[in-house]
Amino acid sequence: MEINFIKTNLHEFIDEGPLNVDFGRYLTGSWWGGFHHGIGILGLCAPITVAKHIEALLIAASCTREFKYPWGSHRLIDNKLSWGDVKVVHDCYELSRQEKIRYVLKNYITIGKHYPTLRSCYSRFRDFNCSTCEKCCRTITGLVLENIDPNKCGFSIDSKFFDFVKANLTKGRGGLIQDYGEVFVWSDIQRHIPKAMSHNLYNSEEFFRWLRDFDVSENAGKRKFSITRKMDITWCLFYVYYKLPKNARKAIARLKPIAKLLMSL
Template sequence: MGNITLNKVYVDKNRVDYFFSVSSDLQKYFNKNNHLFFEYNYEITDVPESILAIPFVSNVIPLTWLTNSTLSITELDKSFFNCLKEVKAAYQEMFPHILLYGDVSVKKIVENKYEPEVEAAALFSGGLDAVTTFIRIKDKKPLLITEYGWHQNDTNYSEVWEADKNNAIEFANRYNLENVLIQSNYGTFIKAQIIDADFSKKLGDTWWHGLHHGLAIISAPIPIAHKLKVQCIYIASSNSPLLKISCASDPTIDNKIKYSSGNVFHDGYELNRQDKVKVLVDYSKNNSPIKVRVCFKNEYNCCKCEKCLRTIFGIIAEGMNPEEFGFHLPNNLSDDLKIKLDNEVKFFTDTFIKIYWILIQSKMKENHKKVLYPDLLDWFLSYNFLKERQKALLKYRVMNFLPIIKRKIRIKLNNLRTEDI
């Protein structure tokens, strides 16, 4: 059994730094300085340490369970401590083929309570999922929580974060809401590649997707939620019942999370992606259209990646112009989208085709009289994704035979080096 010990929680105005130690068998999974931090746009000196401990615990507890280790801390909030058993059980049900052990050792469990003064806070990236949740709960006047977790040891300038932050602030101003802005290194302080090398085959998923990101994202704003006395933190769903997959952000996990007097709700799980596009489009019919930010880690919508394309086609299928929602498109839209789709389809998975693209085609057939680009209908409604993917893959492999071989060799060499670290 390994050990992770939180040695120090250092608070300076709007920032909290966690310094911890780990046993030698676990050190390979962490950067050498063993340091996690969060920086907020609110001062947190009045937040109890038992609450401040929650983000740290959330980021390392899945690894504790995965490696049958012990996590030792001085103080922890009672509501959160109690919910960990249910969260662990939800993970175990999601991953029945791997046993999750490990435990948390707490010297002092503290009961924190408050009367809620803010009804809702919503994690807000500006993407379709987040915007859909905002539309559904806008009457609650939610705080908008926007995060960037990809810093290293300290905050550094990031064009992506600046774009996300500015978009969130502009959005909040438009609807007379308040922003909660969070910067951290929760995406980098753990060596995900090393964990994946040891566990991904057994787990059937990656560390970040299967175990880490949900708890990391949800726990980051909890100190502010406690400070401002928030009743519920909403996180938008990424998946739907159309696709039963393992994922660290899932209603069976998220809805179990509790902190002091607050709770978490995984919103919109009953909706597929095309349903969410319809929510966005229907809202815009009676209000100004909301611009969505689809590209992850990009400053703007590139309008050529799979995620951008599926959103563009989805909006068109609902009878609207994608440019009203933040997508910059050329005049020869049909020809341009055909070229981009032919170029990207080789990367599509069977799952993506099934749960996204076939639904878009069905919706476009249903709404064909409302579609603003009739020439697009001439080819898209009969577009055979499986056949076109096979053709594109064959062409790609023939044209890139040598680079592909070189890349595979490079990946194998990198993996060997990684295993030696």
């Protein structure tokens, strides 16, 4: 398959901070996740589809019908987009994230004898995959559950990785799981853990035994602006901060003690 790369300022030309404070409480997390990313990414692909005469544009579904919160990429939104002769398809809505690894990716590796390089990370410029952020940890955990070596798929872990994940799953505030979307995807992994593991890849057997009975939603923290977060004094401080002009916010962020305080709230 031919791969095309697009360089974009999609994240920069919209000032997401004020949008997060104004709309975050109606969404599960951020403006980007809850509203912008689906239409934004599809819009970026539109010129290529016309130039290369592509008739159907597939965007991988984020969630299944069990996900009941607002999300910026959904079959009710994406499937209604079209331009020229191009139709958009919200693909594989019937399979959860873990089921895609089990029924699509694992078959691909078994039949093709080839490990694909995956890019899951939230970091945009620093690392290819950091192997420590929530999305990397979630992807690695899902792969290992299916006995797929993440180090062959673009990640970097060792036998202590699942101690790190366990410590961060139980951390609550500042830990790995911070909003309903993350509760949803980790619960999906949980549901697919068998009663008895058939492997112990990267010392994972004990971790999965523990994860099966772990209360994911009880241990979730609360993201700054989220449908699940109550408006408290911290929320008000963020609201005032993000209502300042962008230049003023940049100047404040340069003052290290204040920046540190904002990050710790």
